[in-house]
Amino acid sequence: xxxxxxxxxxxxxxxxxxxxxxxxxxxxxxxxxxxxxxxxxxxxxxxxxxxxxxxxxxxxxxxxxxxxxxxxxxxxxxxxxxxxxxxxxxxxxxxxxxxxxxxxxxxxxxxxxxxxxxxxxxxxxxxxxxxxxxxxxxxxxxxxxxxxxxxxxxxxxxxxxxxxxxxxxxxxxxxxxxxxxxxxxxxxxxxxxxxxxxxxxxxxxxxxxxxxxxxxxxxxxxxxxxxxxxxxxxxxxxxxxxxxxxxxxxxxxxxxxxxxxxxxxxxxxxxxxxxxxxxxxxxxxxxxxxxxxxxxxxxxxxxxxxxxxxxxxxxxxxxxxxxxxxxxxxxxxxxxxxxxxxxxxxx
Amino acid sequence: xxxxxxxxxxxxxxxxxxxxxxxxxxxxxxxxxxxxxxxxxxxxxxxxxxxxxxxxxxxxxxxxxxxxxxxxxxxxxxxxxxxxxxxxxxxxxxxxxxxxxxxxxxxxxxxxxxxxxxxxxxxxxxxxxxxxxxxxxxxxxxxxxxxxxxxxxxxxxxxxxxxxxxxxxxxxxxxxxxxxxxxxxxxxxxxxxxxxxxxxxxxxxxxxxxxxxxxxxxxxxxxxxxxxxxxxxxxxxxxxxxxxxxxxxxxxxxxxxxxxxxxxxxxxxxxxxxxxxxxxxxxxxxxxxxxxxxxxxxxxxxxxxxxxxxxxxxxxxxxxxxxxxxxxxxxxxxxxxxxxxxxxxxx
Numbered sequence: 001x002x003x004x005x006x007x008x009x010x011x012x013x014x015x016x017x018x019x020x021x022x023x024x025x026x027x028x029x030x031x032x033x034x035x036x037x038x039x040x041x042x043x044x045x046x047x048x049x050x051x052x053x054x055x056x057x058x059x060x061x062x063x064x065x066x067x068x069x070x071x072x073x074x075x076x077x078x079x080x081x082x083x084x085x086x087x088x089x090x091x092x093x094x095x096x097x098x099x100x101x102x103x104x105x106x107x108x109x110x111x112x113x114x115x116x117x118x119x120x121x122x123x124x125x126x127x128x129x130x131x132x133x134x135x136x137x138x139x140x141x142x143x144x145x146x147x148x149x150x151x152x153x154x155x156x157x158x159x160x161x162x163x164x165x166x167x168x169x170x171x172x173x174x175x176x177x178x179x180x181x182x183x184x185x186x187x188x189x190x191x192x193x194x195x196x197x198x199x200x201x202x203x204x205x206x207x208x209x210x211x212x213x214x215x216x217x218x219x220x221x222x223x224x225x226x227x228x229x230x231x232x233x234x235x236x237x238x239x240x241x242x243x244x245x246x247x248x249x250x251x252x253x254x255x256x257x258x259x260x261x262x263x264x265x266x267x268x269x270x271x272x273x274x275x276x277x278x279x280x281x282x283x284x285x286x287x288x289x290x291x292x293x294x295x296x297x298x299x300x301x302x303x304x305x306x307x308x309x310x311x312x313x314x315x316x317x318x319x320x321x322x323x324x325x326x327x328x329x330x331x332x333x334x335x336x337x338x339x340x341x342x343x344x345x346x347x
Numbered sequence: 348x349x350x351x352x353x354x355x356x357x358x359x360x361x362x363x364x365x366x367x368x369x370x371x372x373x374x375x376x377x378x379x380x381x382x383x384x385x386x387x388x389x390x391x392x393x394x395x396x397x398x399x400x401x402x403x404x405x406x407x408x409x410x411x412x413x414x415x416x417x418x419x420x421x422x423x424x425x426x427x428x429x430x431x432x433x434x435x436x437x438x439x440x441x442x443x444x445x446x447x448x449x450x451x452x453x454x455x456x457x458x459x460x461x462x463x464x465x466x467x468x469x470x471x472x473x474x475x476x477x478x479x480x481x482x483x484x485x486x487x488x489x490x491x492x493x494x495x496x497x498x499x500x501x502x503x504x505x506x507x508x509x510x511x512x513x514x515x516x517x518x519x520x521x522x523x524x525x526x527x528x529x530x531x532x533x534x535x536x537x538x539x540x541x542x543x544x545x546x547x548x549x550x551x552x553x554x555x556x557x558x559x560x561x562x563x564x565x566x567x568x569x570x571x572x573x574x575x576x577x578x579x580x581x582x583x584x585x586x587x588x589x590x591x592x593x594x595x596x597x598x599x600x601x602x603x604x605x606x607x608x609x610x611x612x613x614x615x616x617x618x619x620x621x622x623x624x625x626x627x628x629x630x631x632x633x634x635x636x637x638x639x640x641x642x643x644x645x646x647x648x649x650x651x652x653x654x655x656x657x658x659x660x661x662x663x664x665x666x667x668x669x670x671x672x673x674x675x676x677x678x679x680x681x682x683x684x685x686x687x688x689x690x691x692x693x694x
Contacts, residue, residue, distance in 0.1 A: 009652050019594055020593065021652070024620075088643055088647065117651050117653070118650055120651070151652050246371075247356075291643050291646065293642045295660060296638050299638065299663060300435065300467050302663070305368070305498050308662075308665060308666055313649075315655075315658055316647070317650045317653050317655060
């Protein structure tokens with residue numbers, strides 16, 4: 001039975017038999033016609049979640065054709081881009097094409113926006129077969145349309161920055177905002193960011209410093225990234241360690257002035273839970289931003305070593321998060337250089 | 348190469364090639380001889396984690412023989428009880444058999460104890476083929492031995508309570524302790540406990556009340572459990588809702604005086620993340636205690652509905668958690684009646 005009214009959560013577009021939210025649904029209704037509180041966006045670029053892209057890359061041995069075929073298949077069969085292994089999706093950039101009369105999002109036709117809700121709950125139709133994408137890299141040129149619900153988040157792309165730069169910041173803007181909030185709850189804490197040289201990691205380091213950290217420690221996987229992060233000047237200490245090796249991670253953070261009061265996990269590889277917990281002081285907090293985090297590994301890992309730490313599921317939404325992240329980029333040359341360097345490497 | 352010294356985390360018993368903690372290991376060394384900081388326990392009963400047992404039950408269509416065979420196989424091949432699907436294990440009861448000269452746990456030979464670290468990181472050898480277990484139910488009579496590391500948690504079973512009762516309280520004692528800590532951080536909050544009639548749920552309701560909740564709401568799946576919880580007098584409001592239906596859960600909690608400032612998830616079924624998030628007020632906290640929780644469903648679910656909520660991975664360890672839970676049982680007749688009724692139903 002078709003629903004007679006739309007729900008701000010998008011429930012009216014769920015095609016599953018059970019009542020589940022769009023994010024948990026197997027399949028979404030991608031009908032082009034809008035409900036009164038919806039917005040339709042002409043898609044320009046899909047930005048796949050890093051953990052999702054890595055999984056596809058591993059699965060297909062890096063074969064671009066096979067990766068592209070699987071993304072097309074997922075979107076066609078589910079009506080949204082959600083990697084069945086990682087459960088994650090990504091975000092998109094596009095131009096507002098139509099705004100329902102009851103949409104509360106404040107968008108206008110022609111606005112160039114990034115969606116800050118996940119692709120895992122966004123009705124999506126790909127119309128060009130991803131012909132302009134070779135299957136390599138997380139940025140996917142795409143023609144098609146997507147639908148935003150009443151309760152959603154979208155940010156207009158600023159005029160003063162290149163679009164690719166804005167997009168790559170907005171993609172991870174939940175991390176610095178939540179890091180800043182947690183840091184502000186401690187008195188001059190020591191903050192370790194695992195994966196401090198990455199996108200969410202470098203922004204989180206800048207946020208920790210800005211929010212009052214007494215000392216910041218950036219952990220990176222190899223010397224090349226350490227050199228980049230040192231040059232960016234975003235961390236008081238930069239150390240090299242394999243985050244999947246719990247003892248190595250604990251020892252590296254301790255040697256750099258830890259244990260940390262707050263440990264922020266920003267690396268998209270599985271198996272970092274134990275090391276993050278061991279690197280954190282009693283009554284400290286671990287914030288997990290990686291979609292590769294295992295809930296049970298975190299819960300049982302802390303219990304297993306009798307660690308009295310608070311563990312947060314990194315919520316991608318904090319009010320004002322996009323504006324805050326853009327501000328960090330504008331005011332920290334080191335952050336901007338890292339982001340620009342990353343984009344150049346991709347180009 | 349065999350390690351030359353033991354590590355308090357039990358690292359010296361990990362047989363994997365990579366350096367991982369015992370909880371993340373594929374296989375543990377179950378050698379009977381102790382390292383100086385270890386303790387060996389003669390096992391009486393294994394208490395399987397509820398999510399793990401349910402998964403085995405579903406997989407084998409409730410067939411007791413097949414469930415028993417799989418548990419034996421897991422323990423024989425991995426040297427520990429860890430369900431490969433859920434990642435979870437359980438706990439055990441036994442009698443201390445030998446104490447290494449450098450053990451910091453304060454245990455003595457002959458002490459009857461419950462281990463409060465997970466079976467997923469406890470070296471375990473089953474010696475009786477689980478001959479006294481029919482594969483039905485989470486309580487598994489067992490003869491064999493287990494090893495506790497230097498950094499571990501074990502509680503001596505109190506004399507004034509039946510052992511089965513103590514065990515069943517200690518199994519979930521992390522939940523009330525963490526709930527109390529979170530409740531104390533709010534000013535007279537409204538607390539909803541999803542699965543309020545269960546073991547961790549009823550203790551969490553008592554803890555919330557004791558820690559200063561202004562109103563407690565217990566959510567249960569059907570009228571029979573609602574009647575039991577009402578009779579126990581542990582919640583100001585008792586409502587029936589399917590926690591997997593996000594809209595039904597949101598509406599039920601709202602009608603009972605919500606949204607909740609703190610929502611505690613204690614049900615061992617997948618798919619409760621979205622409803623818990625929607626039932627929680629802005630700037631509220633969701634505590635996930637269920638091992639069936641999906642990290643990505645929680646993280647993306649909150650972002651997807653633009654929910655500014657703090658989400659905690661329920662850490663099974665809070666200092667003093669076992670004593671606190673036993674105290675709640677002793678001082679709340681309603682909690683004790685629910686636990687005793689549950690044990691009678693199993694007998």
